[in-house]
Amino acid sequence: MIKTYEFPEYPYIRSADQDAVAAVRRPVVIGGAGPIGMAMAIDLAMHNVPVVVLDDNNTVSFGSRAVCYAKRLIEIMDRLGVGERMMQKGVTWNVGKVFFEDEQVYSFNMLPEEHHRRPGFINLQQYYIEQYLVDRIQQLDEVDLRWKNKITALSQDDDCVRLTVETPDGPYELEAEYLIACDGANSDIRAMCGLSSSGQIFQDRFLIADVIMDPKCFPLERWFWFNPPFHDGQSTLLHRQPDNVWRIDFDLGWDADPEEEKKPENIIPRVKAFLGEDVEFELEWASVYTFCCRRMDDFRQGRVLFAGDSAHQVSPFGARGANSGVQDTDNLAWKLALVLEGKAPVSLLDSYTEERVYAADENIKNSTRSTDFITPKNEASRHFRDAVLNLAHKYSFARSLVNSGRLSVPSTYVDSSLNTPDAEDFAGRMAPGAPSTDGPVLRNGQDDYLLNCLGNDFKALLFVDPQNPPSESELVQLNALSQNEVPVYGYLVSPQPLDIELPNGVELLVDTLGVVAERFDAQPGTCYLMRPDQHVCGRMRRFDADRVIAMQRKATGY
Amino acid sequence: MAKLILDNNMAAPDDIYELLTELHRGLEPEQSADVNARLILLLANHIGDVEVLAEATRIAREHLPPAPELKREI
Numbered sequence: 001m002i003k004t005y006e007f008p009e010y011p012y013i014r015s016a017d018q019d020a021v022a023a024v025r026r027p028v029v030i031g032g033a034g035p036i037g038m039a040m041a042i043d044l045a046m047h048n049v050p051v052v053v054l055d056d057n058n059t060v061s062f063g064s065r066a067v068c069y070a071k072r073l074i075e076i077m078d079r080l081g082v083g084e085r086m087m088q089k090g091v092t093w094n095v096g097k098v099f100f101e102d103e104q105v106y107s108f109n110m111l112p113e114e115h116h117r118r119p120g121f122i123n124l125q126q127y128y129i130e131q132y133l134v135d136r137i138q139q140l141d142e143v144d145l146r147w148k149n150k151i152t153a154l155s156q157d158d159d160c161v162r163l164t165v166e167t168p169d170g171p172y173e174l175e176a177e178y179l180i181a182c183d184g185a186n187s188d189i190r191a192m193c194g195l196s197s198s199g200q201i202f203q204d205r206f207l208i209a210d211v212i213m214d215p216k217c218f219p220l221e222r223w224f225w226f227n228p229p230f231h232d233g234q235s236t237l238l239h240r241q242p243d244n245v246w247r248i249d250f251d252l253g254w255d256a257d258p259e260e261e262k263k264p265e266n267i268i269p270r271v272k273a274f275l276g277e278d279v280e281f282e283l284e285w286a287s288v289y290t291f292c293c294r295r296m297d298d299f300r301q302g303r304v305l306f307a308g309d310s311a312h313q314v315s316p317f318g319a320r321g322a323n324s325g326v327q328d329t330d331n332l333a334w335k336l337a338l339v340l341e342g343k344a345p346v347s348l349l350d351s352y353t354e355e356r357v358y359a360a361d362e363n364i365k366n367s368t369r370s371t372d373f374i375t376p377k378n379e380a381s382r383h384f385r386d387a388v389l390n391l392a393h394k395y396s397f398a399r400s401l402v403n404s405g406r407l408s409v410p411s412t413y414v415d416s417s418l419n420t421p422d423a424e425d426f427a428g429r430m431a432p433g434a435p436s437t438d439g440p441v442l443r444n445g446q447d448d449y450l451l452n453c454l455g456n457d458f459k460a461l462l463f464v465d466p467q468n469p470p471s472e473s474e475l476v477q478l479n480a481l482s483q484n485e486v487p488v489y490g491y492l493v494s495p496q497p498l499d500i501e502l503p504n505g506v507e508l509l510v511d512t513l514g515v516v517a518e519r520f521d522a523q524p525g526t527c528y529l530m531r532p533d534q535h536v537c538g539r540m541r542r543f544d545a546d547r548v549i550a551m552q553r554k555a556t557g558y
Numbered sequence: 559m560a561k562l563i564l565d566n567n568m569a570a571p572d573d574i575y576e577l578l579t580e581l582h583r584g585l586e587p588e589q590s591a592d593v594n595a596r597l598i599l600l601l602a603n604h605i606g607d608v609e610v611l612a613e614a615t616r617i618a619r620e621h622l623p624p625a626p627e628l629k630r631e632i
Contacts, residue, residue, distance in 0.1 A: 379591065380591070380595075383591045383592055383594070384595045384599065386592065386595070387592060387596040388599060391596060391599060391600075397603040398599065398603075401599070
C-alpha cells in the first residue's frame, strides 16, 4: 500500500553463537531493533561496548508511525552520527493554525530561538530514521544486529541473564551480562519478567490517514481543528511529512469500529469531506489506534533494563514516545558502559530509573493534559475547553491555554542524586541536571556548535577572560583531569582567541557571539562539568579541580 | 507567595453577588455552564497565581467526596 517508500529486507544471517557448544555470554543484548534499540546499540558501541541486537522481524517499521522528532532527539542523533541524514530528509513547519468548528481561532509562528544548530523539531516517517540507524550500525564492528531472532524465554540470576532465542534455524541459548528491553509497548520481555506497566487508558480511538498530495494544495503549516465541521469527532490534525505525504489524524470516539474504519472505502470519504471534493490525493497508509499513559514502577530489574515504550507509554499528543525513548538510551548508555568497565558501581544503574521515571512522569503529565484538552472527558471539561477556544479569538491570554500538544522538551533532572547542588548563585536554565543548551563556537578556527563538542565523555567548560587568561598551574590542573580513570576533557570558552599554548587535554572554543556565556550565566572563572549525555553535573564560579573531581564522583554513582 | 483571601475582601458584597446571579438571567443550563467557564477562565488569568487557585479549587470541593483514584493496572 505504501507508494513513496520501498521497505528494505535485511537478511537473516546465522550467528556463530548458534553453533557454540555452551551458551555464549555477551556483555549486552538488546531486545528490539526499533529506533530505541538501535540508538541504544550505537551509543554503547561508541563507548566501545560490544552489543548484540535481536529483532524478530527483518525490516523497518511499517507505516509512518512516529512522525515528529524534537530538537533534543536530533541532537542525540547528531552524537550517534545520523542527525544530518534526518535533517536532509525531514521537513519542518513554523506556522500553526488553530480552528474551532468552522472558524480559524488564531495562527501562530513558532519562531525558533536563534543560534542553535537544530530546529525545534522535524517531521519524518519512522521508517527513514530506522533505515538510517541500520545503515549506521553497519559501520560499527561492535554491533551484531541479528534479524529474525526472537527471544522466547529468559531467566536471570546474580551472574547473568539467560535467553532462549528462536530463529529460522531453530532455537539457541545466549547469555547476557545485561539485557535491555526495547521491544515496545507490548513488551514480551516485560511479560517474561512477570512485570507490568500501569496507568490510565483513554477511551478514544483515532484514525491516522497518511495521504499523498500535490504540495501546491496545502502550505507547509500545521492545522488543528477542534470540533471540525467536516467530521463528527472532536478533533482533526493535518501536518506534513517528507515525500509529499500529509498526516491526517481524525478523532473517531470510543464507539468506532476499528476494522470498519480502516477500510479505504470508509477513509476516503472522511478525507474528502476534510480536504474538499476537488483535491486529488492518494491514500498511503492508515491505522486506527487507541492509547494509554502508563509506566513501569522501576525501569531496572536486576540485569534487565527497560527503555522506550516497554518502560513507559504516552498519548501521541506532543510527540513524546520516540523522543523520550531515545532520551532513555542517551541516559543509560554511558552509565552501563562505566559499570561494565568496572569504573562505576552497579548502583549507578539505579540513577537511570531515578532520572528517567522522573522524565516519564513529566511526559505522561504533559501528554495527558493535551489529551484532556483535545477530547474533554466530562461536560465541565468540555465547557472549559470550548470557552478557551471562544475566548482565544479575541483575548490573547486564552491562546496560551489552547493545548493541541506541547512540543517535547527534555527533562531537567532537578533532584537527581547525580547532581551537585549549586554552592554559589547562578541564574538561567543551565542548572544541575539540565540538558545542555547550544550555541555557535569556533573550534580550531572552524564554525561549529557547542553540542558537537560535548558528549560521550565528561567535559569541563571553563569560561575565561582573554585579557586575563588562566594561569599555567590552572591549565596543568585542568589538563590533569583528562588523565583521570574516567577522563574529563577541558574546554576553555573565550569570547576571543587566546594567545597561549594549550596542553593536549584542553581545547579552545571561541564563543564568538557571547551566546554560550550568556546561556550558561557564565563569568570569567565559571566552570561547568558536563556528563557524557550532555547534562550538567554541577558548576562553580571559580575553577577548582578538586571540586570537579568530587562532582564527577557523585555523577558516577559514588 | 500570595495567599487565598478567606475573610471578606469585597467592599460591596451585595453588588458582587447580584452581578453573579444577574449574569445567568434567562440562560439555559447549558449556556450558564458556558458563561461560568468563561468567567472562571477570565478570573483565573487575572489571579494568575497557581497556589492561590489551587487553594480555591481545594476549598471549592472539600464538602464532596474525594476524586476516585485514576491509576489502575492495564
